[in-house]
Structures are given as structure tokens and as C-alpha cells.
Amino acid sequence: MGKLRRLVLDVLKPYEPTIVELAQLLSDLEGVEAVNISIYEIDRRVENAKITIEGSDISFQIVEKVIEENGGAIHSIDEVVAGKIIIDDAATLQDPYPG
Amino acid sequence: MQELREYSDIAEIGEIARRYFAMNAFDGVLTIIGVLMGNYMAQVRQPAIVISTGLSTCIAMGISGLWGAYLTESAERKRDLDNLETHTLTDLSQTKIGRASRAAVVIVALIDGLAPFLSALVVLVPFFFTAFLPEIAVSYYLSLGMALAALFGLGAFLGRVSKGNLVVSGLKMITAGMVSILLSYLLKKV
Numbered sequence: 663m664g665k666l667r668r669l670v671l672d673v674l675k676p677y678e679p680t681i682v683e684l685a686q687l688l689s690d691l692e693g694v695e696a697v698n699i700s701i702y703e704i705d706r707r708v709e710n711a712k713i714t715i716e717g718s719d720i721s722f723q724i725v726e727k728v729i730e731e732n733g734g735a736i737h738s739i740d741e742v743v744a745g746k747i748i749i750d751d752a753a754t755l756q757d758p759y760p761g
Numbered sequence: 762m763q764e765l766r767e768y769s770d771i772a773e774i775g776e777i778a779r780r781y782f783a784m785n786a787f788d789g790v791l792t793i794i795g796v797l798m799g800n801y802m803a804q805v806r807q808p809a810i811v812i813s814t815g816l817s818t819c820i821a822m823g824i825s826g827l828w829g830a831y832l833t834e835s836a837e838r839k840r841d842l843d844n845l846e847t848h849t850l851t852d853l854s855q856t857k858i859g860r861a862s863r864a865a866v867v868i869v870a871l872i873d874g875l876a877p878f879l880s881a882l883v884v885l886v887p888f889f890f891t892a893f894l895p896e897i898a899v900s901y902y903l904s905l906g907m908a909l910a911a912l913f914g915l916g917a918f919l920g921r922v923s924k925g926n927l928v929v930s931g932l933k934m935i936t937a938g939m940v941s942i943l944l945s946y947l948l949k950k951v
Contacts, residue, residue: 733858
């Protein structure tokens with residue numbers, strides 16, 4: 663099985679534990695090198711977070727467990743990169759014009 | 762300890778525990794002042810009677826605090842967790858949030874029970890040493906003095922919480938104790 667290098671997740675989570683704690687917990691996991699969490703929507707009691715994780719060998723099961731343990735629910739997996747290097751999606755003619 | 766701190770952050774235990782502690786320790790001291798003044802006015806001169814009525818009061822206040830806080834806090838926390846679950850559309854009972862919520866109920870109930878029990882018990886201490894004192898009246902005065910000192914300490918604690926003047930805050934608390942003592946004393950005159 664190829665190694666997971668990047669995961670981009672859409673997560674709905676309560677305010678507590680905060681994204682600071684969640685980012686630290688995720689970055690402590692084996693095979694994870696960096697974590698970025700950004701909030702793009704705030705509700706009355708919950709917030710929507712985009713979690714980007716990069717590493718040499720990310721375990722999706724463990725990432726999922728940590729997020730759920732902290733009250734978060736993964737709504738969708740928006741991007742996955744696996745293999746020896748990290749690549750971005752290739753540009754195609756169907757892509758909308760930037761801007 | 763680290764886990765407890767984490768739970769405290771999630772379930773916001775610190776603030777409610779402080780509030781319960783101050784409110785119930787205050788209740789405990791004022792109630793025991795009432796018991797002491799009652800005994801004093803009724804001219805009870807045997808320390809064993811003061812101790813047994815005082816201890817019964819302490820125990821009743823402790824149980825009342827423990828039970829009351831456990832039931833109300835667990836109802837409130839459950840409602841809060843249910844509400845959060847409707848927002849996240851997931852079962853949170855087995856998550857850190859669920860565990861923090863359950864820990865909060867136990868911690869708050871313990872504080873709510875122990876605060877009045879211990880604060881009232883401290884005030885009773887001089888009666889355990891009546892045998893070493895010239896007369897029981899000294900135990901009464903010492904106890905009332907300790908009650909006022911406990912109230913001052915409690916006021917100072919609240920003053921520290923509000924980052925206000927510790928002495929002023931302590932004196933406000935003492936005033937409540939003095940009013941209680943005075944009203945009990947006036948009862949005898951009626």
C-alpha cells in the first residue's frame with residue numbers, strides 16, 4: 663500500500679477542544695510532519711474546519727480516531743496525496759479560469 | 762493532572778467550581794453561625810451538644826450540596842451535551858467532551874458538598890478543645906471569631922477572583938456574618 667503524504671479533510675467540530683489543541687494532537691502522530699487547520703465557517707456551537715495534514719506516512723485511521731475522540735466529525739475527504747512524493751492536481755482544460 | 766486540566770478547559774469546570782465553592786462555603790459558615798448562636802442563646806453549656814448539633818448540620822449541608830449539585834449538574838450537562846450532539850450529529854458520549862462532562866459533574870458535586878461541610882467544621886473546632894479552655898463561653902467566642910475569619914478569607918478569595926480589593930471584599934463578607942450574629946442576638950430580646 664502506498665504511503666499517505668497529504669490529507670485534506672472537511673471537519674465539523676465543537677469549539678472545545680480548540681483547533682490549537684487539535685493541531686498539536688494531530689502533529690504529534692507518527693508519520694505526520696505538519697498540520698494546518700483553518701476555520702472557514704462558525705456556527706452557534708460548532709465550527710467548520712479545513713484540516714490539512716502532510717507527512718511521510720499518515721495513518722488515516724489514527725487521524726480519524728483523534729478527530730472523533732475530540733468531538734469532530736469528518737464530513738468529507740477533500741484531497742489525498744499518496745506515493746513517494748507530493749504532487750498537486752494537474753491542470754486541465756476543464757478547469758475554470760482563475761479569478 | 763494533565764487530563765484533568767484538559768477536562769477543565771473543555772467543560773469549563775474552573776469557573777463553576779469557584780462559584781459553587783464560594784457560595785456554599787459562605788452558606789456553611791452562616792448556617793453554623795446560626796446553630797452556634799441558637800445554642801448560645803439557649804444557654805447550652807455542654808460542648809458535646811454543640812458538637813453533635815453542629816456536626817449534624819455539617820453533614821446535612823454536605824449531603825445536600827453533594828446530592829443537589831450532582832442531580833442538577835448532571836441534568837444540565839446532559840442537556841448541554843445533547844444540544845451539542847444535535848449540532849455535530851454525532852454521539853459524543855465516548856469522546857473527550859463526554860468524559861469531561863462526566864468529570865465536571867463529579868468534581869462540581871464534590872466541591873459543592875465539601876465546601877459547606879469543611880467550612881462549617883472548621884468553625885466548630887474550638888468546641889473540641891473546650892476541656893482545655895477556662896469556660897465554654899470562650900469556645901463560643903473563638904468559634905464565632907473563626908467564622909468571621911473564615912468569612913474574611915472567603916471574601917479575600919472572591920476579591921482575588923475579581924482582581925479587586927481583598928480587604929474590602931473580605932469586610933463585605935464579615936458584615937454578613939455580623940448581621941447574622943446581631944439578628945440572632947436580638948431574637949433573645951424579643
